[in-house]
Structures are given as structure tokens and as C-alpha cells.
Amino acid sequence: MAERRCEICGRPIQGQPKIVKVEGSELRVCEECAQFGREVARPRAGSERRARGRAPAPRRAPRPRRSRPRGVDPFSEGYEVVPDYAERVREAREEKGWSQEELAEKLGEKVSVIRRIEAGKMEPDVDLARKLEKVLEVKLLEPLESTGSEASSSGDEGLTLGDVVEIRRK
Ligand SMILES: [Zn+2]
Numbered sequence: 415m416a417e418r419r420c421e422i423c424g425r426p427i428q429g430q431p432k433i434v435k436v437e438g439s440e441l442r443v444c445e446e447c448a449q450f451g452r453e454v455a456r457p458r459a460g461s462e463r464r465a466r467g468r469a470p471a472p473r474r475a476p477r478p479r480r481s482r483p484r485g486v487d488p489f490s491e492g493y494e495v496v497p498d499y500a501e502r503v504r505e506a507r508e509e510k511g512w513s514q515e516e517l518a519e520k521l522g523e524k525v526s527v528i529r530r531i532e533a534g535k536m537e538p539d540v541d542l543a544r545k546l547e548k549v550l551e552v553k554l555l556e557p558l559e560s561t562g563s564e565a566s567s568s569g570d571e572g573l574t575l576g577d578v579v580e581i582r583r584k
Contacts, residue, residue: 500534506550
């Protein structure tokens with residue numbers, strides 16, 4: 415029986431390999447690496463008729479695709495919250511003569527959220543920052559200038575092959 419090695423970390427797999435999906439390709443991985451991808455149900459014997467005209471899945475992992483920025487919510491693409499958001503929010507609110515409670519109410523948020531934002535302990539997400547901008551008539555978002563903003567990660571594919579390569583290097 416051939417030894418099975420984890421396609422992510424390269425270690426021999428004890429017992430049954432886990433099959434996870436990474437960027438659409440299925441990898442046989444060890445228990446530990448299974449958490450990086452999405453486990454897929456093992457195909458049952460007899461249910462293989464759905465391979466319509468497709469070549470059998472390659473055993474090797476496909477070539478890594480161009481890596482792309484991750485963790486970017488498409489809605490926030492190209493924008494970031496200014497570093498001094500806390501002061502800007504507090505000053506704008508005080509200028510309007512609103513209490514934190516009043517501001518929270520206008521935003522439909524909890525007062526604790528406003529408190530944390532004004533204390534600089536919580537950076538509002540872009541969605542909330544936009545609401546704050548509107549309600550307080552203040553600028554909280556600025557366009558990202560640095561990298562080309564071709565961020566298009568849907569964020570639900572789990573691990574990318576770029577990550578796999580990184581894990582292998584460890
Ligand atoms: Zn592994």
C-alpha cells in the first residue's frame with residue numbers, strides 16, 4: 415500500500431486522508447491541515463456518473479494561480495478608515511450636540527459600539543463608517559492608494575494555493 419502524504423504539509427497521513435477543497439481543487443490532507451480547507455464528502459461508489467465529459471481530476475495540485483489580496487470585503491474595496499476616526503467621530507458628534515446614545519440611535523447601533531469607536535478601541539467597518547459619515551457629515555474613509563485595488567476575494571473559498579505554499583515552507 416502506497417504511503418499517502420498530506421498534499422498541504424507533506425507529512426504522511428495516519429489513517430484516512432481528509433479531502434478538502436482549496437480553490438476548487440480537492441486535496442488529500444492530514445487531519446491537521448483539514449481545517450484549512452473545506453472538507454468535501456467522499457464520493458460514494460456508484461455516484462460517479464456525474465463526471466460528464468470531464469477529464470478525471472488531476473492527482474497533483476494545479477499550478478498556483480496569481481495570488482491576490484485576501485480578507486478584503488468587496489464593499490470596502492479601495493477604501494480604508496482614517497487612522498484618527500475616533501477623534502473625528504467624537505468631535506463631529508459633540509459639534510452636533512448629540513450624546514453617544516443619540517448617535518447610536520440614529521445609526522441603529524448599540525451605544526457600546528459608539529463608545530468603543532470614540533475610544534479608538536474599535537475601528538468601524540466601511541459600512542458603519544459610511545453611515546457615520548452621512549449622519550455626522552464627517553470624512554472617515556479615504557481611498558487606498560497603495561496597491562492596485564484588484565482585490566476580488568470572495569472570502570469564502572478558504573485557503574488559497576498561495577497559503578498552501580506558505581504552509582509547506584514552514
Ligand atoms: Zn498536513
